[in-house]
Amino acid sequence: MKYLNPKRAYQSLGKKFFFETLIFSVFLLFFYGPLLNTLMLAFAEQYQVPHVLPTRFGFEWWAYIFSQNDLLESIANSFLIAVLATGASLLICIPAAYALARFEFKGKSFFMFSFLLSNAFPKIGLYTSLGILFYRFQLMGTLTGVIIVHILNTMIFMIWIPSSSFRNVHRQQEEAARDVGAGPIRTFMQVTLPAAVPGIAVSSMYTFLGSLEEAQGTLLVGFPEIKTMATSMYSVILDYPPMAGAVFSLVLMLPTFLIIWICRKLFGKDLFSKGMSL
Amino acid sequence: MKNLKVRIENISKVYENGDGIRNIDLEIHAGEIMTLLGPSGCGKSTILRCLGGFQEPDGGNIYIDGVDVTDAPAEKRPTSMVFQSYNLWGHMTVFENLAFGLKLRKVPKSLIKEKVAGMLELLKLPGIEKKYPGQLSGGQQQRIAIGRSLLLEPAVLLLDEPYSALDAKIRQQMREELKRIQRETGVTVVFVTHDQEEAMSLSDRIVVMQKGQIAQIGTPSEIYDNPVNHYTASFIGEMNFLPLENHQELAFRPEDVIVSPHTGEHQGEIKQVTNAGHYSVAMLSHKNQSIKIYLSKDEAQAYKSNQSIYFTIKKSRTYQGEKRI
Numbered sequence: 001m002k003y004l005n006p007k008r009a010y011q012s013l014g015k016k017f018f019f020e021t022l023i024f025s026v027f028l029l030f031f032y033g034p035l036l037n038t039l040m041l042a043f044a045e046q047y048q049v050p051h052v053l054p055t056r057f058g059f060e061w062w063a064y065i066f067s068q069n070d071l072l073e074s075i076a077n078s079f080l081i082a083v084l085a086t087g088a089s090l091l092i093c094i095p096a097a098y099a100l101a102r103f104e105f106k107g108k109s110f111f112m113f114s115f116l117l118s119n120a121f122p123k124i125g126l127y128t129s130l131g132i133l134f135y136r137f138q139l140m141g142t143l144t145g146v147i148i149v150h151i152l153n154t155m156i157f158m159i160w161i162p163s164s165s166f167r168n169v170h171r172q173q174e175e176a177a178r179d180v181g182a183g184p185i186r187t188f189m190q191v192t193l194p195a196a197v198p199g200i201a202v203s204s205m206y207t208f209l210g211s212l213e214e215a216q217g218t219l220l221v222g223f224p225e226i227k228t229m230a231t232s233m234y235s236v237i238l239d240y241p242p243m244a245g246a247v248f249s250l251v252l253m254l255p256t257f258l259i260i261w262i263c264r265k266l267f268g269k270d271l272f273s274k275g276m277s278l
Numbered sequence: 279m280k281n282l283k284v285r286i287e288n289i290s291k292v293y294e295n296g297d298g299i300r301n302i303d304l305e306i307h308a309g310e311i312m313t314l315l316g317p318s319g320c321g322k323s324t325i326l327r328c329l330g331g332f333q334e335p336d337g338g339n340i341y342i343d344g345v346d347v348t349d350a351p352a353e354k355r356p357t358s359m360v361f362q363s364y365n366l367w368g369h370m371t372v373f374e375n376l377a378f379g380l381k382l383r384k385v386p387k388s389l390i391k392e393k394v395a396g397m398l399e400l401l402k403l404p405g406i407e408k409k410y411p412g413q414l415s416g417g418q419q420q421r422i423a424i425g426r427s428l429l430l431e432p433a434v435l436l437l438d439e440p441y442s443a444l445d446a447k448i449r450q451q452m453r454e455e456l457k458r459i460q461r462e463t464g465v466t467v468v469f470v471t472h473d474q475e476e477a478m479s480l481s482d483r484i485v486v487m488q489k490g491q492i493a494q495i496g497t498p499s500e501i502y503d504n505p506v507n508h509y510t511a512s513f514i515g516e517m518n519f520l521p522l523e524n525h526q527e528l529a530f531r532p533e534d535v536i537v538s539p540h541t542g543e544h545q546g547e548i549k550q551v552t553n554a555g556h557y558s559v560a561m562l563s564h565k566n567q568s569i570k571i572y573l574s575k576d577e578a579q580a581y582k583s584n585q586s587i588y589f590t591i592k593k594s595r596t597y598q599g600e601k602r603i
Contacts, residue, residue, distance in 0.1 A: 170364040172361045172363070173364050173365075175352070176359070176361065176364075176365055176366075176367075177367075177378070178332075178351070178352040178353050179331075179353070179357070179358060179427075180353075180379035180382065180426070181353045181354075181379055181382045181430070182353060182378075186382075190378075191367055194367075194369045195367075195369060
C-alpha cells in the first residue's frame with residue numbers, strides 16, 4: 001500500500017506521462033464504464049441498496065428474458081427483417097451503383113448527392129411524411145413497410161461505396177471478358193462483381209447491422225404489429241428492472257460483435273479502408 | 279498472291295477533341311505481323327479498337343476472312359485482344375483465366391486441361407496453373423494474356439502496346455518470344471506501339487501513322503531506306519535535314535556520310551564528338567545547321583572539336599515543301 005501513493009507514481013512516471021496516463025484512464029472509464037455496468041447488471045441476481053456491487057451473480061435474468069415469448073419473437077423479427085432488407089437493398093442498389101460507375105448522364109452528380117441529403121437531416125421529419133404515404137397505401141404495421149424504411153436508410157451506403165468499388169475495376173478487365181466471348185451479364189457476374197466484393201461486403205455489413213439497430217422508423221411504422229429488438233427495448237427498459245434491460249442490450253450487441261469479427265477474419269483487416277474509399 | 283485476312287475499308291472515327299482516324303484503308307495479309315506505329319493521339323489504338331469491336335466507327339466497313347464484321351460486337355468477332363495492362367482477372371487462377379473462353383465455348387473439361395497445359399508449354403511457363411496473376415511478374419502476366427487469346431484460335435491477334443509497361447530488357451525478350459510464338463502458330467498479328475525500335479525488330483510490315491492518316495506502309499527496310507515524306511523520315515531512325523532553295527530539303531542519315539579532312543562536297547566544323555561505344559557521334563556545324571554524323575572508333579580518334587572537315591553525302595532524298603517541325 002506504501003507504493004500506491006500518487007506522489008510516488010508521479011515521481012517514477014514523470015510529469016507528462018503521469019498526466020497522459022491519468023487522462024487516458026478517465027477516458028477509458030468514461031467510454032467503457034457503461035458497458036462494464038451493463039455486463040455487471042446482466043449477471044446480477046441480487047442487487048439492492050445499500051450495496052455498491054451485486055451480492056449474488058447468476059443467469060436468472062437470462063432465463064427470464066428467454067422465457068418471454070414476445071421478446072423472443074422480436075429477436076427473430078429483427079434478424080428476419082435485417083436479412084430481407086439487406087437482400088432487397090442489394091438487388092436494388094448494386095445495379096444502380098454499377099450504372100453510376102460506368103455511365104455518364106444528365107443530373108448524375110445531383111442524383112448521387114441526393115442520397116446524402118436524406119441522411120443530413122433528422123429522420124423523424126422524413127418518417128412522418130413517409131407515414132402519411134404509408135397510411136394511404138396501407139403499409140403501416142406491415143413487414144413490407146418496415147423493410148422499405150430500412151432500405152431507405154441504407155441506400156447511401158449501398159450505392160456510394162459499391163459504386164466506387166466498381167469504378168476501381170479497370171474497364172480493360174471487362175473488355176477482356178467481352179473479347180473472349182462473354183456477354184455483358186456474364187461479364188458483370190464473373191468479372192466485375194467478384195472484383196468489387198470487398199466494397200459490397202462492407203456496405204452489406206453496415207446495412208445488416210444498421211437494420212438490427214434501427215428503432216425510430218420501425219417504431220413509427222411497425223408498432224405495435226411488428227416488434228424488433230430495437231423497439232422492444234423501449235418497453236423492456238420501462239416495464240422491467242434494469243437487469244432485464246442489461247440482458248436484452250447484450251443480446252442486441254452480440255450479433256454486432258460477432259459479425260464484425262467474422263468479417264474481419266474473412267476479408268482481412270484492410271476491409272474497412274478498402275471498402276470505404278468514397 | 280498473299281491471302282487477305284483483314285480488309286479495312288474507308289474507316290473513320292473522330293472524337294470530340296478532333297483526334298481520331300479519317301478514311302483509313304488497310305489490307306492485312308494472313309500470317310503476317312503488322313505494326314501500327316506512331317506517337318500518342320495518331321489513331322493507331324483507335325484502328326485496333328475498331329478492329330476488335332470495342333469502338334464503333336463512324337463510317338466504313340471491316341472484313342475479316344471475307345466476312346463483314348462491322349456490326350458485330352466484341353464478343354462475336356474472331357479477334358482477340360491483349361491490352362497494355364489489367365488483362366488477367368486477379369480473382370481467378372492462371373488455369374481459370376486461360377480456360378474461361380474455352381468453357382464459354384463448351385469445350386469438354388479434359389480437352390480444356392490438355393489445351394491449357396499445351397499452351398503453357400508453348401509459352402515456356404509450364405506448371406503454373408494454380409498460381410494467381412498477382413504472384414506473377416509483369417512479363418509473365420502478359421505472356422499468359424497472349425496465351426489466353428491464342429487458345430481461342432482467333433483469326434487476328436490484336437496487341438495494344440502490350441510491352442510498354444515493362445522494363446527495357448524484358449521488353450526485348452518478350453519481342454523474341456512473340457516472334458517465336460507467331461512462327462510456331464502462324465497467327466496473323468496486329469501490333470500497336472509508339473516505339474520505333476520495337477516496330478522495326480518485330481514487324482513484317484509497318485504502318486506509320488500521323489494525325490489520323492497513314493503516312494507510309496512498307497517493310498522495315500523499305501521504311502528505313504526509302505521514307506516517302508519528312509514525317510516518316512524523321513520518325514524512324516536518325517535523320518538530318520538541310521534546307522535547299524525552292525522550299526525543298528535534303529534528307530540523309532548519319533551513317534550515309536563519308537568524312538575526310540581534305541576532300542569532300544561540303545565543308546563543316548566539328549562542334550562535339552561523343553563516344554557511343556563501338557562508334558562515335560559527331561555534331562557538325564554546316565552553314566549554321568547542326569548535322570549528326572557517325573564515326574568509327576578509329577575515325578573518332580582523328581577528329582577533335584573546332585576542327586574543319588569535309589563531308590560527302592552518299593545517299594539522300596529530297597522532300598518538297600514540308601513544314602519543319
